[in-house]
Amino acid sequence: MALITRRTAIGAALATPFVRGAAAQDRFPSRPITILVPFTPGGATDVQMRALAEAATRHFGQTVLVENRPGAGSTLGAAAVARARPDGYLVAQITLPVLRLPHMQRMPYDVTKDFTPIIHLTGYLFGVLVSATGPYMTWQDLVADARRRPGQIRIGNTGANGTPHLTMVDLAARENIEVIHVPFRGESEAAPQLMGGHIEAQAAGSGIGQLVDEGRLRMLNVWVRERSPRWPTVPTLIELGYTDMVVTSPYGLAAPPGLDPAIRAALHDGFKTALYDPSHLAVMRRLDQPVEYLNSEDYGRNMLEVYEMERQRVERLGLRTG
Numbered sequence: 001m002a003l004i005t006r007r008t009a010i011g012a013a014l015a016t017p018f019v020r021g022a023a024a025q026d027r028f029p030s031r032p033i034t035i036l037v038p039f040t041p042g043g044a045t046d047v048q049m050r051a052l053a054e055a056a057t058r059h060f061g062q063t064v065l066v067e068n069r070p071g072a073g074s075t076l077g078a079a080a081v082a083r084a085r086p087d088g089y090l091v092a093q094i095t096l097p098v099l100r101l102p103h104m105q106r107m108p109y110d111v112t113k114d115f116t117p118i119i120h121l122t123g124y125l126f127g128v129l130v131s132a133t134g135p136y137m138t139w140q141d142l143v144a145d146a147r148r149r150p151g152q153i154r155i156g157n158t159g160a161n162g163t164p165h166l167t168m169v170d171l172a173a174r175e176n177i178e179v180i181h182v183p184f185r186g187e188s189e190a191a192p193q194l195m196g197g198h199i200e201a202q203a204a205g206s207g208i209g210q211l212v213d214e215g216r217l218r219m220l221n222v223w224v225r226e227r228s229p230r231w232p233t234v235p236t237l238i239e240l241g242y243t244d245m246v247v248t249s250p251y252g253l254a255a256p257p258g259l260d261p262a263i264r265a266a267l268h269d270g271f272k273t274a275l276y277d278p279s280h281l282a283v284m285r286r287l288d289q290p291v292e293y294l295n296s297e298d299y300g301r302n303m304l305e306v307y308e309m310e311r312q313r314v315e316r317l318g319l320r321t322g
Helices: 002-015 044-060 076-082 096-103 139-148 163-175 187-195 206-213 261-275 278-286 296-317
Strands: 033-037 064-068 090-094 116-122 126-131 154-157 180-183 201-205 217-222 251-255 291-294
Touching: 033 044, 033 076, 044 064, 044 206, 044 261, 044 278, 076 090, 076 251, 096 163, 096 296, 116 261, 116 296, 126 139, 126 163, 126 187, 126 206, 139 163, 139 217, 154 163, 154 187, 163 180, 163 201, 163 296, 187 201, 187 206, 187 217, 201 206, 206 217, 251 261, 261 291, 261 296, 291 296
Parallel strands: 033 064, 033 090, 154 180, 154 201
Antiparallel strands: 090 251, 116 251, 116 291, 126 201, 126 217
């Protein structure tokens, strides 16, 4: 009942008409805008966000900067924006772990009241990658080796309790295998360790797909609903028998709480224009990321729905809470 009440309250707040007029929008922005991206440079998120920032710069007439804040399960950007001044000059990428981790541990923000949703953008193409010179030709090969050598197969991810990590936890549980989950601050940090033989596999997004195209890594599966046109021979998890597993970890942008509605509208319109900018769409096609646009109000409702779904997932996987 408490959750329903909070949802109702946020829904009402999102539906409130703009009451402060066009003055704030008319003068916004008058200086650079910063996007907090909670991953290291070089990965899929960083590449996509920098393309979005470049397109948004052209629209706003002010520089849109990307500031990388990796660590803490990709929640540092959200934590910072929850405490920031609500002037519209700082926004953060809201990743799926931002909505998941509050069900597992105490976090420095409250999903139900500490963000002003701006726009929902896209999701990832994830998969399991191995070295192209290694022994694994298929996902089944990796699973079989893990059965032969329980507790010895090391699988890199983009941080503890992130979507790649928890999906591998889920897959390992379904296959009744024991593996070692090795956290890195980003997929670009894990890839050299994989190619160097320090880990056996990596759960990552398509930001390091160029290494697959170059023949240095091999992708064993993809977590989207249908096969990727970029790698048409790679099976989906659905095809491998995990019929309920489509994992894209969608994300969007949010500002601090208490943002002027006119500024929120200006941010939404600017980032929507950037989202559909041809140069940005070209980068998204290269990364196999679909446009998953939601406006501010719909994104706010979506955040609360996903927040509840993540609570159920945490309980199903028996993850530590506290």
